[in-house]
Amino acid sequence: MSASPQLIGSSGDSLREAFGKALSACANDYPNVVVLDADIAGGTGVHHFRKSHPDRFFQFGIAEQNMMAAAGGMAATGLIPVVTTFAVFCLRAIEQARLSIAYAKRNVKIVASHPGLDVGPDGGSAQALEDLAAFRAIPGMTVISPADAEEMAQATRAVLDFDGPVYMRTGRSGSKRLFGPDHKFEIGKGQVLCNGNDVTLVACGVEVARALEAADLLAKDGIAARVINMPTIKPIDTALLAIASKETGCMVTAEDHNIYGGLGGAVAEALAQTTPCPIEFVGVRDVFGQSGEPDELAEHYKLTAPYIAEAARRAIARKKKNK
Amino acid sequence: MNANIQLSQLSANLAAQDDDDIDRLAAHAREIRRLSVAAIYHATSGHPGGSLSCADILSVLYGQELALDASNVASPDRNRFVLSKGHAAPALYATWASFGLMDRKTALSLRKLGSIAQGHPHVLDTPLAETSTGSLGQGFSTAIGMALGLRHQRKAARVYTLLGDGEMQEGEVWEGAMCGAHHKLSNLCAIIDYNKLQSDDRNEAIMGLEPLAQKWRAFGWHTLEILGHEIPAITAAFDEARAINWRPTVIIAHTIKGRGVPYMEDQPLWHGSVKLTREQTETALLSLGTSAIEMKELLDVR
Ligand SMILES: Cc1ncc(C[n+]2csc(CCOP(=O)(O)OP(=O)(O)O)c2C)c(N)n1
Ligand SMILES: [Mg+2]
Numbered sequence: 001m002s003a004s005p006q007l008i009g010s011s012g013d014s015l016r017e018a019f020g021k022a023l024s025a026c027a028n029d030y031p032n033v034v035v036l037d038a039d040i041a042g043g044t045g046v047h048h049f050r051k052s053h054p055d056r057f058f059q060f061g062i063a064e065q066n067m068m069a070a071a072g073g074m075a076a077t078g079l080i081p082v083v084t085t086f087a088v089f090c091l092r093a094i095e096q097a098r099l100s101i102a103y104a105k106r107n108v109k110i111v112a113s114h115p116g117l118d119v120g121p122d123g124g125s126a127q128a129l130e131d132l133a134a135f136r137a138i139p140g141m142t143v144i145s146p147a148d149a150e151e152m153a154q155a156t157r158a159v160l161d162f163d164g165p166v167y168m169r170t171g172r173s174g175s176k177r178l179f180g181p182d183h184k185f186e187i188g189k190g191q192v193l194c195n196g197n198d199v200t201l202v203a204c205g206v207e208v209a210r211a212l213e214a215a216d217l218l219a220k221d222g223i224a225a226r227v228i229n230m231p232t233i234k235p236i237d238t239a240l241l242a243i244a245s246k247e248t249g250c251m252v253t254a255e256d257h258n259i260y261g262g263l264g265g266a267v268a269e270a271l272a273q274t275t276p277c278p279i280e281f282v283g284v285r286d287v288f289g290q291s292g293e294p295d296e297l298a299e300h301y302k303l304t305a306p307y308i309a310e311a312a313r314r315a316i317a318r319k320k321k322n323k
Numbered sequence: 324m325n326a327n328i329q330l331s332q333l334s335a336n337l338a339a340q341d342d343d344d345i346d347r348l349a350a351h352a353r354e355i356r357r358l359s360v361a362a363i364y365h366a367t368s369g370h371p372g373g374s375l376s377c378a379d380i381l382s383v384l385y386g387q388e389l390a391l392d393a394s395n396v397a398s399p400d401r402n403r404f405v406l407s408k409g410h411a412a413p414a415l416y417a418t419w420a421s422f423g424l425m426d427r428k429t430a431l432s433l434r435k436l437g438s439i440a441q442g443h444p445h446v447l448d449t450p451l452a453e454t455s456t457g458s459l460g461q462g463f464s465t466a467i468g469m470a471l472g473l474r475h476q477r478k479a480a481r482v483y484t485l486l487g488d489g490e491m492q493e494g495e496v497w498e499g500a501m502c503g504a505h506h507k508l509s510n511l512c513a514i515i516d517y518n519k520l521q522s523d524d525r526n527e528a529i530m531g532l533e534p535l536a537q538k539w540r541a542f543g544w545h546t547l548e549i550l551g552h553e554i555p556a557i558t559a560a561f562d563e564a565r566a567i568n569w570r571p572t573v574i575i576a577h578t579i580k581g582r583g584v585p586y587m588e589d590q591p592l593w594h595g596s597v598k599l600t601r602e603q604t605e606t607a608l609l610s611l612g613t614s615a616i617e618m619k620e621l622l623d624v625r
Contacts, residue, residue: 039524041523061492062490088458124441125456290441292437
């Protein structure tokens with residue numbers, strides 16, 4: 001019998017692993033980058049960095065609030081701190097992130113693993129469905145949620161190059177590969193992944209793969225959906241959204257987050273001020289999650305492709321009614 | 324174990340408990356361990372190490388100290404227990420099952436979609452949890468609030484809460500420690516599951532806690548140190564805590580993480596969240612004295 005445990009979720013293709021590997025791989029190019037951990041390096045992916053750059057790895061213990069504000073202090077000395085914990089514990093330290101990082105305009109990167117229902121069996125207490133909304137509301141905070149391992153790796157470099165506070169989601173479970181090395185991630189920019197003029201599906205994180213699947217489902221019914229990958233929630237790519245709104249006339253947003261205040265909120269705010277159109281929101285409908293495997297939960301809370309397709313049909317119906 | 328711990332004047336009280344009672348609680352502790360392991364096996368994830376380390380403490384709490392049964396669990400005058408180290412939920416459900424407060428099948432449905440046995444205790448699913456935990460530090464503060472609320476309403480009920488040692492790195496715990504002493508909450512008893520390990524490594528490698536007893540004393544708590552797997556010592560500590568006036572009590576219980584399953588004992592990697600293979604589960608259950616009939620019942624539950 002093997003007396004060692006099978007650690008779960010640390011599958012090679014999870015976004016947290018992709019982040020951890022990318023950070024470790026590019027660390028020599030960024031000598032000022034330091035990593036802060038609160039006793040969960042094994043879970044956030046930064047165990048790679050701890051191994052490759054032990055002298056630049058700082059252990060804060062299970063004390064996220066102290067760690068968050070300390071990151072602000074380390075940034076004040078010229079370092080680029082990467083603060084890592086689970087998304088839900090970033091919420092615990094949000095007031096420190098607000099004052100000691102954002103308000104003081106510190107160049108700190110907050111990287112949150114275990115966001116959304118994707119957390120799975122740990123249950124509702126651990127599933128952060130509010131983080132995008134909460135961090136988006138902090139002035140000066142850039143908010144990012146990449147969709148696959150390639151994009152995660154590129155985003156890791158991009159946030160280190162960027163001067164200013166960033167909140168970035170990774171992910172716990174295995175992720176689908178969507179992009180090749182020709183993919184180009186840029187902060188503040190979305191990309192059209194597939195073209196169509198009947199409806200636009202805008203997604204971030206784990207929902208991008210599901211939105212692409214939904215576009216396939218819709219195509220079977222002769223509906224041509226445009227799929228936009230929107231890895232930067234703030235600042236949102238208003239120009240790309242405005243074009244899509246004009247050309248497709250209706251939209252669906254999809255995210256592993258509460259329907260309030262996250263990607264859906266950001267898209268609605270952007271379009272309300274430029275080119276309004278009917279929008280349907282796919283996300284968790286203002287309830288807490290529960291234990292279950294990520295796939296089961298996505299189905300239970302209606303985040304899977306068929307529900308995105310259904311929302312697209314509702315959006316198209318509303319567009320037609322308005323005409 | 325730390326050389327300079329003082330095991331207070333507990334030995335005098337140890338004789339008070341009769342052998343039958345000790346045997347009964349020890350048997351429950353073994354059952355709690357078996358059910359915890361089986362539940363984590365079926366869940367394919369969970370935290371075995373910290374569930375096994377607190378089984379004896381939970382056995383004494385629910386088997387004796389809390390005096391809870393089906394007739395009084397909803398009474399406003401009941402004693403309360405908050406599992407502040409919420410990731411030990413498997414042990415909590417197992418304890419309830421062992422004392423007839425939850426059915427075994429539910430305890431074994433840990434972490435399944437739709438089960439009330441959530442990955443971390445949720446008060447809306449299991450009111451006996453008293454509050455929802457899983458974010459370290461918060462259960463302790465909530466227990467302080469309960470102790471204040473009960474005393475304010477002149478109720479005699481007591482509040483117990485179990486913390487992990489790693490959990491004490493949260494600043495919130497020390498805010499609570501100050502608060503509990505300031506408000507002279509003698510109806511509050513905190514127990515520390517001092518298994519010396521946390522998520523990634525040993526406490527002392529992650530963020531040193533020592534001198535721990537001195538810290539609690541300096542914060543104004545009546546502070547005891549015991550061996551947390553010895554039922555008479557746990558009982559005696561609770562007896563002593565009940566007799567203390569004008570101060571809350573903290574029981575620092577020296578334990579072994581993974582206790583009862585030799586291959587898990589004192590191994591940081593068995594903290595969690597882990598998947599147990601069938602073979603690992605069988606080996607663990609055998610170490611815990613599981614009979615062939617019970618083995619089948621625990622493993623083949625559907
Ligand atoms: C606020 C918070 N930060 C991080 C975690 C993730 N986490 C879960 S258990 C754990 C280690 C806890 O160690 P300890 O308190 O010693 O528990 P035990 O050894 O009894 O299992 C961590 C870091 C958490 N649950 N809550
Ligand atoms: Mg511990």
